[in-house]
Amino acid sequence: MSVLDQIETAASPEGARAYHYGVMARAIDAVDRLGPGARLDDLAREVNMSPAHFQRLFSEWAGVSPKRLQQYLALGHAKALLRDRFTTLAAAHATGLSGGGRLHDLFLRWEAMSPGDWARAGEGLTVRWGWFDSPFGPALVTGTDRGICGIAFSAEAGPDAAFADLSGRWPMARFVEEPDTLRPWADAAFGAVPDRAPLFVIGAPFQIKVWEALMRIPSGHVTTYSEIAEAIGHPRAVRAVGTAVGRNPVSFLIPCHRALRKSGGLGGYHWGLPVKRAILAWESARAEAAEPA
Structure with a gap:
């Protein structure tokens, strides 16, 4: 799925939460591979998004910043x-x-x-x-x-x-x-x-x-x-x-x-x-x- 397709899917209310978790699941995998010290730019690149867009989706889903959630996701x-x-x-x-x-x-x-x-x-x-x-x-x-x-x-x-x-x-x-x-x-x-x-x-x-x-x-x-x-x-x-x-x-x-x-x-x-x-x-x-x- 292209970035444009992803954005269009997320734009529909019925698809928003599933889309957000899809991003989160890929981000979790990236944290596992890159380690909890991965930078915002690195994580955004893993999910094919700009850092600003990625941070906004992160915060909408979790209620905290990507950096804070990385700590929560760590074992x-x-x-x-x-x-x-x-x-x-x-x-x-x-x-x-x-x-x-x-x-x-x-x-x-x-x-x-x-x-x-x-x-x-x-x-x-x-x-x-x-x-x-x-x-x-x-x-x-x-x-x-x-x-x-x-x-x-x-x-x-x-x-x-x-x-x-x-x-x-x-x-x-x-x-x-x-x-x-x-x-x-x-x-x-x-x-x-x-x-x-x-x-x-x-x-x-x-x-x-x-x-x-x-x-x-x-x-x-x-x-x-x-x-x-x-x-x-x-x-x-x-x-x-x-x-x-x-x-x-x-x-x-x-x-x-x-x-x-x-x-x-x-x-x-x-x-x-x-x-x-x-x-x-x-x-x-x-x-x-x-x-x-």
Whole structure:
């Protein structure tokens, strides 16, 4: 795609956010290759833009300068988050921090399913789906009458893999493409300040506990898999916690991206580590901007 084509694509409101993330994804790759000390001119050249245009897009997407976001994108920022913004789940819950983050005012409705419902794997259920722009590239959103049941990012995995993953969680359900029905929930989820959206998920009791713990991590903060294991009363189940985090069906709203290794390493991410790094940077920038000067 030429620079002119890119600019024309970005000019349409529906393509703007996907375009911005596309630029960001290439910039992330450039930071990986050139190192966090790369100059603005070097990064702009990597994405075939003038430095001024590149800086403007950066700032529109992240809310901070390219130089500041480079720091957020560096692996060292994960360690800094653990050092400076790390909040244990027990402390977050005790102090009410779980309700203070932007994403943690979500109305979360867990619908308990009987073993029989689980065994039917969605039989008789209608699941609507649609593609939407998000700050992190194209997002597949699925939902029932009761709420969002899946969010997948396809920038790294690809659209076919994203759809196969979410639809495979409800193998007996009827899937219907109805983006207009889901749009209010998607708009709430991916707005500048993510708003309330009902969630409808299926999972084993252990998985549900892990996902509830993830919901208690404030935006702009992170935790570790071992802290989650402690918080849910299974301190030795770190590996099982990691598996449950990876099986989270509703990316971003149930913030599995906020779980890191003790070392500060990012660990895995179902939809690709570049997306995880971008989400953490995006949230950190907004958390820092919201702090009193």
